[in-house]
Amino acid sequence: MYLKRLKLINFRNYKELELDLNEKLNIFVGNNAQGKTNIVEAIYMSSLGKSFRTSKDKELIMFNRNQSYIKVEGQKKYSNVEVEIKLVANKKKRIKVNKLSLSKNSEILNNIYVVIFSPEDLRLIKEGPSERRKFMDNELSQMKPYYFHNLNSYNKILIQRNHLLKNMRGKDNEFMLEVWDEKLIDVGVKIIEERARFVKRITPLSRLIHRKITNNRENLEVTYLSNIDYVEDTNKLKDMFKKQLKEALKIDIKRGTTTVGPHRDDLGVFIDKIDIRSFGSQGQQRTCALSLKLAEIELVKGETGEYPVLLLDDVMSELDINRQNFLIKALKDVQLFITTTEINNLEELNMDEAFIFHVENAQVNRSR
Ligand SMILES: Nc1ncnc2c1ncn2[C@@H]1O[C@H](COP(=O)(O)OP(=O)(O)OP(=O)(O)O)[C@@H](O)[C@H]1O
Ligand SMILES: [Mg+2]
The missing domain is CATH 1.20.1050.90 (RecF/RecN/SMC, N-terminal domain)
Structure with a gap:
């Protein structure tokens, strides 16, 4: 499967963000603490309903706000899937899948498949x-x-x-x-x-x-x-x-x-x-x-x-060229989200069709 669109409101350091995503390769480049992992975290949330960094949903809501919203739209082999998560401070989160409210939040599972690979x-x-x-x-x-x-x-x-x-x-x-x-x-x-x-x-x-x-x-x-x-x-x-x-x-x-x-x-x-x-x-x-x-x-x-989407958070620079090479070859059918501080570290990637997003202080600009 692959993800088509992402929308965030008051999520971590993003006041408002809407991104169209590339079916194959999405690269988020930026200095430290600009908001790269926050995007990966939002995608992960849409799959498992929880973060991989914290068990406290409240931390995900932008400072000094009391609500936060994530929407992820994906394409599977035979269907579309849309997951929406609304976080409200001190309340239980509310989740919708294909516009329908879930009675149990664990029903979010089995809609969007994600594998994360981090340091x-x-x-x-x-x-x-x-x-x-x-x-x-x-x-x-x-x-x-x-x-x-x-x-x-x-x-x-x-x-x-x-x-x-x-x-x-x-x-x-x-x-x-x-x-x-x-x-x-x-x-x-x-x-x-x-x-x-x-x-x-x-x-x-x-x-x-x-x-x-x-x-x-x-x-x-x-x-x-x-x-x-x-x-x-x-x-x-x-x-x-x-x-x-x-x-x-x-x-x-x-x-x-x-x-x-x-x-x-x-x-x-x-x-x-x-x-x-x-x-x-x-x-x-x-x-x-x-x-x-x-x-x-x-x-x-x-x-x-379905192939899951793969989130590679800060991990490419920790692998040597041989392993990077292998990874890329093994993953040609998988949608990739890669975060990095240095795009030159990704020399093995075929960037021809990639979307490259520059992340700076929660502003995201696509250069191609
Ligand atoms: N709830 C929140 N509200 C506002 N800002 C937040 C919130 N939680 C985290 N942040 C900010 O988000 C930034 C960190 O974002 P993120 O972890 O995505 O960085 P990054 O670009 O992945 O950096 P690195 O390259 O160091 O991994 C920090 O500046 C942090 O202060
Ligand atoms: Mg990070």
């Missing part, structure tokens, strides 16, 4: 497990709204369970704990199974891409490190979860927190059996991150029939 994503491999869980969660949420829903439920149940653990006294609470355990296991198992499926798909895709980037030199292996010993059978998995909760109960009560469950999952990343999370060189870790991200694009395409 933080380049650190996906060397960061802690939470970043890799976020990688799984964002993609799964986007493609499968019920996953997002389950994840939210799981986190709420977890908070309740932890609260109870902190206040464990007597039999009453033991009974209550069993009730929460049931719920935690029920939803938790759904999350585990989706993640297992996700990793199973992303593994061969990323391996193939990684072999191409490294000229067949490296074999990438991505594995699901499930905190609950994974078995394919749902009932057995539930039993396993239950067993592990029971075994951890003493520690959980002592620490006042739940120490087992999918909130402790991770991804293993290996090259020729070596754990790249700990032993990879910086370059290897970056290349693995790139392979995973590109695999993610193929996965979205496979699941939805």
Whole structure:
């Protein structure tokens, strides 16, 4: 799919902005703190309904204003899609898709598909497990709204369970704990199974891409490190979860927190059996991150029939020429949004048909 138009009112530093977008390549050039990432952020919002930079919607509203508006129009293979988001300070945001108000904001998912690649994503491999869980969660949420829903439920149940653990006294609470355990296991198992499926798909895709980037030199292996010993059978998995909760109960009560469950999952990343999370060189870790991200694009395409749009925020200058080259070749069917402070860094790009936007203090001017 691709995006055709973007409109912002009182969003971050934009008082008012309307842009026609290029079907293939959009480049936003400008000095630091001028508003490049803000545009990328707005596009991301139209896909997931939330920012990748903050969980506080209020921060997205222009200083000293109390409302903000985003509209993104996109073209899919067989249909148009229009997403509008209205943010009002201290109120729940309101979202419309194709002019219809959503009763639940999570219904925004599955309309506009976006993959973002930022300098933080380049650190996906060397960061802690939470970043890799976020990688799984964002993609799964986007493609499968019920996953997002389950994840939210799981986190709420977890908070309740932890609260109870902190206040464990007597039999009453033991009974209550069993009730929460049931719920935690029920939803938790759904999350585990989706993640297992996700990793199973992303593994061969990323391996193939990684072999191409490294000229067949490296074999990438991505594995699901499930905190609950994974078995394919749902009932057995539930039993396993239950067993592990029971075994951890003493520690959980002592620490006042739940120490087992999918909130402790991770991804293993290996090259020729070596754990790249700990032993990879910086370059290897970056290349693995790139392979995973590109695999993610193929996965979205496979699941939805549409290529997602790719947001490359400040990332090109961090890749060497070979990797830039590979990226551009691999992405010829994908609409790109690239931000950069220095356009000369993008020498590998074919700029013939690109739109180049110059961003200066929230003013955006297209030079071609
Ligand atoms: N709610 C807001 N209201 C007004 N201005 C804001 C708001 N939030 C952020 N800004 C301003 O937006 C600017 C940052 O924009 P952005 O992050 O898009 O910069 P950038 O062009 O991507 O810069 P860099 O190259 O450093 O990444 C800052 O000047 C910041 O003060
Ligand atoms: Mg930026």
